[in-house]
Amino acid sequence: MKIAIPKERRPYETxxxxxxxxxxKFIALGVQITVEAGTGDGAFISDDAYASMGATIAVDYQSAVKDADVVLKVRRPLTSGEGDVDELTALPKGSILVGIMLPHKNIADIKLYAEAGxxxxxxxxxxxxxRAQTLDVLSSQSNLAGYRAVIDGAACYAGAFPMMMTAAGTIAPARVFVMxxxxxxxxxxxxxRRMGAIVSAIDVRPVTREQVESLGATFV
Structure with a gap:
């Protein structure tokens, strides 16, 4: 079996x-792995890191997915007119594509997948x-989104998150409201909270009060 791991080409996808x-782990199971050159660049993973684990490095997308039985992607493949490479057309007929496809938002793609076999x-x-916790991509990505939202918010905020006591005076901590x-x-x-802010939160589900308060925030 051959598994192909191509580079993500959608804007801002790292x-x-x-x-x-x-x-x-795949190699240990006897699977042949082909990784497109540059696949890990956005995540600071070199081609050598993949090669050292036994993967074959392909020079381009077409070479990576050629004769692949399974193709692993983060986001849905580019179709005709979406980018420089028509990723869907290049996939071998009969192959299996695994990724975050968001079919409810991309209904037209379902027909394209069927037509491509x-x-x-x-x-x-x-x-x-x-039973499916190890396959739950939404929770892992939501975790990162929640973390990144605060980091980006702190970067845009004109002040500091924690209380700061200096010789010139005291700066009150920032107040953060999470919806x-x-x-x-x-x-x-x-x-x-870890950054020192005073946090309050709200949710339409009253049962979340305990979770919010366990993290040191005030439930509104």
């Missing part, structure tokens, strides 16, 4: 569909149950 550690597994539709206490919201609360 993630890679597999890490060198993942490649090592591709079987697609959209990881964002995996049920969020105990929603799901996976992203709880991570945002935790991050803002």
């Amino acid at each position: 993630r890679a569909a597999a890490s060198p550690d993942s490649v090592k 591709i079987t697609v597994f959209s990881m964002d539709l995996m049920p969020r149950i105990t 929603g206490a799901g996976v992203a919201g709880l991570q945002a609360i935790a991050t803002a």
Whole structure:
């Protein structure tokens, strides 16, 4: 079996569909892995890191996916007119495509996949149950989104998050309000608290009060 891991080409996408550690596990199972050159650049993973785990480095997208049985991607493939490379057309007929496809937002793509003879597994539709926790891409990415939201907010904020006591006086801590206490919201609360802010949050579900307060925030 051949698994292809191509480079992500959508704007601002820096993630890679597999890490060198993942490649090592696949290789141990006897799977042939081909990684497109530059796949890990956005995540600061070199081609040598993949090669050291046994992966073959392909010079371009077409070479990477040629004869692939399974193609791993973070986001849905580019179609005709979306970019310099028509990623969907290059996929071998009968291959399996795995990634975050968001089919409800990209309904037209479903027909294109069928016409191309591709079987697609959209990881964002995996049920969020105990048995499928290791396949839950939404929770992991929401965690990062909640963290990054606070970091970006702090960068744009004109003041400092923690209380600061100096010889010139005392600066009060920032007040952060988080709307929603799901996976992203709880991570945002935790991050803002670690940075020294006074945090309050709200959610339409009263049962989240305990989770919010356990992180040191005030439930509104």
